[in-house]
Amino acid sequence: MADLINVAILGASGYTGSELVRLLLRHPRVKIAALTADRKAGQAMADVFPQFAGVELPRLITIAEIDLDAIDLVFCALPHGTTQGVIAGLFEKKQTLKVVDLSADFRLADPADYETWYGHPHQALELQKEAAFGVTELNRDAIAGARLIANPGCHSTTSILPIVPLLREKLIDPDNIVVVSATGMSGAGRAAKEEMLFSEVSEGVHAYGVGKHRHTSELDQEFDKASGRLSRATFTPLLIPMNRGIYATVTVTLAAGATAEKLHETLTETYAGEPFIAVLPFGKVPQSRHVRGSNFVQLGVVADRGPDRAIVISTLDNLVKGASGQAVQNMNVVCGFPETEGLESRAVFP
Amino acid sequence: MADLINVAILGASGYTGSELVRLLLRHPRVKIAALTADRKAGQAMADVFPQFAGVELPRLITIAEIDLDAIDLVFCALPHGTTQGVIAGLFEKKQTLKVVDLSADFRLADPADYETWYGHPHQALELQKEAAFGVTELNRDAIAGARLIANPGCHSTTSILPIVPLLREKLIDPDNIVVVSATGMSGAGRAAKEEMLFSEVSEGVHAYGVGKHRHTSELDQEFDKASGRLSRATFTPLLIPMNRGIYATVTVTLAAGATAEKLHETLTETYAGEPFIAVLPFGKVPQSRHVRGSNFVQLGVVADRGPDRAIVISTLDNLVKGASGQAVQNMNVVCGFPETEGLESRAVFP
Amino acid sequence: MADLINVAILGASGYTGSELVRLLLRHPRVKIAALTADRKAGQAMADVFPQFAGVELPRLITIAEIDLDAIDLVFCALPHGTTQGVIAGLFEKKQTLKVVDLSADFRLADPADYETWYGHPHQALELQKEAAFGVTELNRDAIAGARLIANPGCHSTTSILPIVPLLREKLIDPDNIVVVSATGMSGAGRAAKEEMLFSEVSEGVHAYGVGKHRHTSELDQEFDKASGRLSRATFTPLLIPMNRGIYATVTVTLAAGATAEKLHETLTETYAGEPFIAVLPFGKVPQSRHVRGSNFVQLGVVADRGPDRAIVISTLDNLVKGASGQAVQNMNVVCGFPETEGLESRAVFP
Amino acid sequence: MADLINVAILGASGYTGSELVRLLLRHPRVKIAALTADRKAGQAMADVFPQFAGVELPRLITIAEIDLDAIDLVFCALPHGTTQGVIAGLFEKKQTLKVVDLSADFRLADPADYETWYGHPHQALELQKEAAFGVTELNRDAIAGARLIANPGCHSTTSILPIVPLLREKLIDPDNIVVVSATGMSGAGRAAKEEMLFSEVSEGVHAYGVGKHRHTSELDQEFDKASGRLSRATFTPLLIPMNRGIYATVTVTLAAGATAEKLHETLTETYAGEPFIAVLPFGKVPQSRHVRGSNFVQLGVVADRGPDRAIVISTLDNLVKGASGQAVQNMNVVCGFPETEGLESRAVFP
The missing domain is CATH 3.40.50.720 (NAD(P)-binding Rossmann-like Domain)
Structure with a gap:
């Protein structure tokens, strides 16, 4: 060829x-x-x-x-x-x-x-x-x-994809973004370290890099650019006993006039035609295993029980x-x- | 006897x-x-x-x-x-x-x-x-x-233990508590359901009951009582591929004058002498596997990078x-x- | 097209x-x-x-x-x-x-x-x-x-591929073939059964269908045909906590004049040019994870410490x-x- | 005291x-x-x-x-x-x-x-x-x-307990004992080695030390002593993705006049009154998870479909x-x- x-x-x-x-x-x-x-x-x-x-x-x-x-x-x-x-x-x-x-x-x-x-x-x-x-x-x-x-970083891609369009459209409060991002072990690489042994990480979960993980800087850069001002995200990564997958649970506070449905609509429009990004129907929750081993991303938006918050979920395979x-x-x-x-x-x- | x-x-x-x-x-x-x-x-x-x-x-x-x-x-x-x-x-x-x-x-x-x-x-x-x-x-x-x-519910106990003392002391904002609580499978019981099969839940993670999980009502009841007013927690449970353990990552906004160190000090004092509750040194992060199979709880408090938020982590064995x-x-x-x-x-x- | x-x-x-x-x-x-x-x-x-x-x-x-x-x-x-x-x-x-x-x-x-x-x-x-x-x-x-x-059955394919060529060449005793075949959970299908729940099968292992698993009949049929007489395999399947993969450990007794090296040579020749079958170098042991998600098979032959036996190992992905x-x-x-x-x-x- | x-x-x-x-x-x-x-x-x-x-x-x-x-x-x-x-x-x-x-x-x-x-x-x-x-x-x-x-070694204890009494009573052929012993990761210790990383051992299985694992020498010593002559066991350990547990599948050839039921009876009598050893009813298969974290051993004996062999299964927690x-x-x-x-x-x- x-x-x-x-x-x-x-x-x-x-x-x-x-x-x-x-x-x-x-x-x-x-x-x-x-x-x-x-x-x-x-x-x-x-x-x-x-x-x-x-x-x-x-x-x-x-x-x-x-x-x-x-x-x-x-x-x-x-x-x-x-x-x-x-x-x-x-x-x-x-x-x-x-x-x-x-x-x-x-x-x-x-x-x-x-x-x-x-x-x-x-x-x-x-x-x-x-x-x-x-x-x-x-x-x-x-x-x-x-x-x-x-x-970009694996955690960063996972959260940037759903949050940047919402900040651009000023639908969420840039001061109050809470990201908890669960990841499998393969993201930690192949170096032989005690804390990465099977016996140390199976059957359990823990946070790491709390308050200081370097992927936060990528979120800051992209969130600031999207919102046109300083944003404020709190980012906590969790290590869970699986090989592949990142699963970001992003709790957002809605801007005045915004609704969870509107968030969903914006993501649906933003990613219409994108071959690798599926926005699930409103209220549906993605699972990391459904993108395992693939280049696909699944996004979900769910309303919280009160009127002012929504939960935005994003998942992808960290190695793909x-x-x-x-x-x-x-x-x-x-x-x-x-x-x-x-x-x-x-x-x-x- | x-x-x-x-x-x-x-x-x-x-x-x-x-x-x-x-x-x-x-x-x-x-x-x-x-x-x-x-x-x-x-x-x-x-x-x-x-x-x-x-x-x-x-x-x-x-x-x-x-x-x-x-x-x-x-x-x-x-x-x-x-x-x-x-x-x-x-x-x-x-x-x-x-x-x-x-x-x-x-x-x-x-x-x-x-x-x-x-x-x-x-x-x-x-x-x-x-x-x-x-x-x-x-x-x-x-x-x-x-x-x-x-x-009480397993998720409820996990979050109530660290958060109620902080609300009682008015150290955190009752309107802005974000709980992401990862749990193992044994909490779902022994009923034969497709979504609980090994192949459906291993090597992956997903949220469930988003915006409406019933344990939220127990958080509301205890958080309201502790703060003396209506509180507002957003609670998202995650299902992760392990048998036992709950791991609550609670992102809190500090009340005026409060610091992450003060939160840690309050929990340390509250639970001094309690046989089953260990408050780890400030900044240390617990792991669910270190309480697996036991009645113990481990609590950690970490400062976020900015001055106004902290991450409070609590873990216990859901069956114990x-x-x-x-x-x-x-x-x-x-x-x-x-x-x-x-x-x-x-x-x-x- | x-x-x-x-x-x-x-x-x-x-x-x-x-x-x-x-x-x-x-x-x-x-x-x-x-x-x-x-x-x-x-x-x-x-x-x-x-x-x-x-x-x-x-x-x-x-x-x-x-x-x-x-x-x-x-x-x-x-x-x-x-x-x-x-x-x-x-x-x-x-x-x-x-x-x-x-x-x-x-x-x-x-x-x-x-x-x-x-x-x-x-x-x-x-x-x-x-x-x-x-x-x-x-x-x-x-x-x-x-x-x-x-x-054919997943266990059957795994053991037939390495053993049939050895029986055809009369290199092993057809009366004394011991197969222990470990499999992941996905082979059990998607029916909701208590014994297939995550909590019932994670962190543990057990045999099933011992002495009577139906795939034995496929081994009998193909082993008899290959050896030109009645063969005698003992087949024990194990269920282990993974999704995908079968791993057959076949302990064979060498026919007079045969050696473990000769077994390896025969498999190498039999499968030379086969796109999906890799015979590893003599003494090397395959791992099921190296065929996970693929149509490939990896075979290994290892000599036992005594002169009369060899261990033949075969692995593939049960769903592929x-x-x-x-x-x-x-x-x-x-x-x-x-x-x-x-x-x-x-x-x-x- | x-x-x-x-x-x-x-x-x-x-x-x-x-x-x-x-x-x-x-x-x-x-x-x-x-x-x-x-x-x-x-x-x-x-x-x-x-x-x-x-x-x-x-x-x-x-x-x-x-x-x-x-x-x-x-x-x-x-x-x-x-x-x-x-x-x-x-x-x-x-x-x-x-x-x-x-x-x-x-x-x-x-x-x-x-x-x-x-x-x-x-x-x-x-x-x-x-x-x-x-x-x-x-x-x-x-x-x-x-x-x-x-x-003794963990693999050794697991196989010695059921097999030594059978050899002492001359119920099985000492020349034809095939042990496949699946173990969890904790037996490999806490040293940081690439091959023990979570990503290297989860979702898969492999044999190790094939034909030369040192625990074989303990089996030899005890089997020879029990049978009063040189015995011949082939021992293959498997590493499977769990923390704790050993599960030995021992395929034995019955001595003349012996039956699988007789093997079961002998083990039942030998271990009657032993606080830590449960011999399950004839034909029942143990699971490693039912001894996890405990000092107990569970033994099972199952007849093969032909008259001359039996499968003896033994399981215990490798760390206990x-x-x-x-x-x-x-x-x-x-x-x-x-x-x-x-x-x-x-x-x-x-």
């Missing part, structure tokens, strides 16, 4: 890396040309992820070994902090490269915000300026024209629409491919 | 019934004298719950077959609605009986509230009046003097402190036994 | 039915023309399985309502026992129909065996004779020429290669489509 | 250590006098295991810091290999000490066996000789007289009867306490 592009995946030994491979293997316009994993360089991908036994894939190499001349687009699935230097280096070698970055390094547009939330000055300020924030449905035009796309799937969707946009290509699969349920 | 009492458990074939048996088998002052299960009458308890293989227990009988003369106290673990008639009947036969009721039938003191939330007039209004609301730590004196104790354990605790109070008797076991973790 | 075929799925409200829909939505040569679910007729598929929200699918109808003239192939995902009559009725109306049956009704070729294991005489003896046993890799030619394909995926694979064979079409997706892991 | 003994737990920061604390807190004759955890010395136990918040417990110290003069009995829950030196050191300082060792270091009586299975010569041969093998029900007299008890519970039971025996003391709790189910 004439328009087959060559992609590299940096950080292929992590979960977002393997998820990219899974999705791209079904993409008709993509050739996986390079896979990197610094500490596992030299191994076959099937040694690191046995689900790929029998698949022809390039061996894992170091980032330094990539032949960038042969690469059209890079997915960067590396840890936060080190990513900015790596990407700056890639662009130095090849200005025309496209990069979809799954780390947090280019998500915040304001250098001061970055420093506040990440504790050190940004190392690639010029790139930070040009990066497009990658919630595809809300920023499609900027993404299409960018060479660097900052794929919350990471690698949205990255592929952004690749489709930036490359001019049909946006759903490689992402058509419905949820694996049960 | 001179002070051994005889108890009957009505509804022994359900999960709260079997949990009562588990706990009471370790209680030095209780003899399990009767077990009822109308549809399974005639069977051995070990046929219905094989964990009791080898234990000497009375066979399951119907309620009609109980010899009330030989019974000092009844635990009633029957479905909502039918319970009020059953208990009225018991008291008719034996006025001096003590009853700890685990259903919802006697939790609401106001008949109008009951009718609003349960859809029909209460059938035992006199008993409703005399029932003591059974959050032990907050209502000990009334419980000690009652013959009928209404054991959320149901059968608190029922035994209430039995201890009403019978004048040491309050911790039969309930000393720490959590089963991992 | 000229060669688009129209298929009907009978029993679309069960898990194998929804899995067929999931797979066929990605199949380039299939149109889902009819979906039946007698008790849920009239409902939209998305009401029964919300993962299909937004997908254009026919409404659920009764079997009687199908317009067979417009159907080329029927997937029958109905309960055992009633299926034989339904399929006989379909062929009466349309002799040229192709049917892939996922029930057990046509798996046993011998009417006496059927009666022994299912407790009643077969009601469609002529069809029973012509049905092709649908382990695709081992019976491809018969499948290609059949109009009725009996998709163990049911709906193999059904689609058989459809591909019988329709002359590329065998992997619609089935290329790799496992969803993690 | 006059007969209160002081115990130390070495390795209190691991799961068997915390389980010992949980059990001993309910034991009326034991004072927990010292807790060690070399790398976490100085911390409070509640920092390492928050379920102990509010319990008065000694701070964690190093082994070197223990005041042995004040200790009557030591539970040693340290890693294999290093344990033998530690225990030799303890006895050097205090000959009259009692030690219950939960490691593998003293389980094999034959130094050659130890060297074969552990890859190095034993460092404390004299102690190895005097250690009593701690399957309580089968070795009670030796345990009562020992100062060093080697608590498979480790810390049996250690406490052995302490009770060696100290002359009632054997069930501290261990009476029934399973936590659901």
